Amino acid sequence: MELPVLGWQALVILVVFGISLLIATYSTYAERVIAAFLQDRVGPDRAGPFGILQPLADAVKLFTKEEFFPAGANRALFVFGPCLAMVTALMASAVIPFGNYLQFGTTIIHLQGIEVNIGMLYVFGVVSLGVYGIMIGGWASNNKFSLLGAIRAASQNISYELAMGMALIAVLMMSGTLSLREITLQQSVPGEWHFWNIVKQPIGFIIFIVCAFAETNRTPFDLPECETELVGGYHTEYSSMKMGLYLFAEYINVFVASAVMSVLYFGGFNFPFQYELRDFLAQSQGAVTAQNIITILGVVAVFIKIFSFIFFFMWVRWTLPRFRYDQLMRLGWTILIPLAIFNIILTGGLILFGVIQ
Amino acid sequence: MQPLSNRAKKLEKKPMTLAERAYLPAIFQGLSITLRHFFSKKATIRYPEETRPFSPVFRGLHVLKRDEQGRERCTACGLCAVACPAEAITMVAGERKKGEEGLYREEKYAVSYEINMLRCIFCGLCEEACPKAAVYLQADKMAPPRFERDEFIYGKDRLVEPVAPDARSKRGIQLTPEQAQVLSTKLAQPA
Numbered sequence: 001m002e003l004p005v006l007g008w009q010a011l012v013i014l015v016v017f018g019i020s021l022l023i024a025t026y027s028t029y030a031e032r033v034i035a036a037f038l039q040d041r042v043g044p045d046r047a048g049p050f051g052i053l054q055p056l057a058d059a060v061k062l063f064t065k066e067e068f069f070p071a072g073a074n075r076a077l078f079v080f081g082p083c084l085a086m087v088t089a090l091m092a093s094a095v096i097p098f099g100n101y102l103q104f105g106t107t108i109i110h111l112q113g114i115e116v117n118i119g120m121l122y123v124f125g126v127v128s129l130g131v132y133g134i135m136i137g138g139w140a141s142n143n144k145f146s147l148l149g150a151i152r153a154a155s156q157n158i159s160y161e162l163a164m165g166m167a168l169i170a171v172l173m174m175s176g177t178l179s180l181r182e183i184t185l186q187q188s189v190p191g192e193w194h195f196w197n198i199v200k201q202p203i204g205f206i207i208f209i210v211c212a213f214a215e216t217n218r219t220p221f222d223l224p225e226c227e228t229e230l231v232g233g234y235h236t237e238y239s240s241m242k243m244g245l246y247l248f249a250e251y252i253n254v255f256v257a258s259a260v261m262s263v264l265y266f267g268g269f270n271f272p273f274q275y276e277l278r279d280f281l282a283q284s285q286g287a288v289t290a291q292n293i294i295t296i297l298g299v300v301a302v303f304i305k306i307f308s309f310i311f312f313f314m315w316v317r318w319t320l321p322r323f324r325y326d327q328l329m330r331l332g333w334t335i336l337i338p339l340a341i342f343n344i345i346l347t348g349g350l351i352l353f354g355v356i357q
Numbered sequence: 358m359q360p361l362s363n364r365a366k367k368l369e370k371k372p373m374t375l376a377e378r379a380y381l382p383a384i385f386q387g388l389s390i391t392l393r394h395f396f397s398k399k400a401t402i403r404y405p406e407e408t409r410p411f412s413p414v415f416r417g418l419h420v421l422k423r424d425e426q427g428r429e430r431c432t433a434c435g436l437c438a439v440a441c442p443a444e445a446i447t448m449v450a451g452e453r454k455k456g457e458e459g460l461y462r463e464e465k466y467a468v469s470y471e472i473n474m475l476r477c478i479f480c481g482l483c484e485e486a487c488p489k490a491a492v493y494l495q496a497d498k499m500a501p502p503r504f505e506r507d508e509f510i511y512g513k514d515r516l517v518e519p520v521a522p523d524a525r526s527k528r529g530i531q532l533t534p535e536q537a538q539v540l541s542t543k544l545a546q547p548a
Contacts, residue, residue, distance in 0.1 A: 040394055
């Protein structure tokens, strides 16, 4: 690649990084407002108009709190835990395609941090690393509740990653590629009646979204931070911004999970009638401008999908009670994994007989 | 054992059906319920900006009324202090001097009149006891919170209503027809 293109890509990465942080920040606000609305309340509305400065106030509060180190804690690991959770959460959004491409003159900018042909594998690897942040933090706290929470997080994530990976395999069998960009582009072909993957993979999607809830430690699978049993779970001993980083990492994970689901099952930056609209615009604006407009609309489309999923995550959180730990494990191992295997066989059969491709 | 009431429900432990075991129908049912609440009217009011309407018979902060010519009605008879079950009212009576006829309605008046709002239970017995229609509990004003205890002892400076008729409390004046309607329906209801 030429240098200007690399420069543009660096800018895209920076923007994606900033957007992830911004969305995570406002997820905390959205969570509180949505929680309030679902419970017939109005939520935070004091800081700024409609309370939109609330995340800022929360951040100030967290930064000014006392940095507490429990006696007997491993100080280095105690600090390293939340850092690792945050870093891994932020890394995952790099390969997600937020848009097709913009063209200025001869420069083509892909609206994606990095285009790698193992995109999905990268997301899985990085997200799996996230559990180490929780493990290390829980271990370093020198507290039995933290340790129990960390152990729960580890076993839960490992159990649900299996089912999640198998649900993904069914998608990969159809796409034949791990690149998220390729998977997105395959979900829409010009001049053809083409469906998003959700239509071809309904069972896979249900498995994937259930596992996504478990992977991000969200209700009904928030056993690692189960207040009723474990005080605060793995972040019992954490205070100040170290606590904030853990909470932040959770929201970034929710954002990444929503983005991955939008890309894998809901067509990513595709939206209905985009090619018709492009051809229509091309008549008056020229092909390049038309494509740029479609790309920008695609970015809007992908973010609408992502925000819908984030809303769904919060909606479920304030609806469902927490699973019991044995129920969680039974659901993961005896229902979701066999269902995922069945889904793989079903997909294989349908591909073999040419029903889907 | 003999059942105490006939409301006991016989429950059977049946094995769950497939739909129940799959969780999903129940989950969507729950989600639809919470979504209904998402769009429903909120129970919260944004307090300092909005306030809930008071009942027309609400008994709030006391006021010492003036008559039509702006003279203080209170004659310091002490019936309110006697009637007060919380012993919140103290007063010192004084004789009206010559030339003060425009200030005080009767020949005797209250030199000081204090109500301790921490003792007061807002029962309204002082209002009922008053033969001169001088003390009233306002329906539209509450005793506000304070930082110091002595700030709760209200003297005449804070109790006597202002001379300007516009700034006076509405309590003690005829109820509006709507308020009277609300009040009569409320009183008609059996306790």
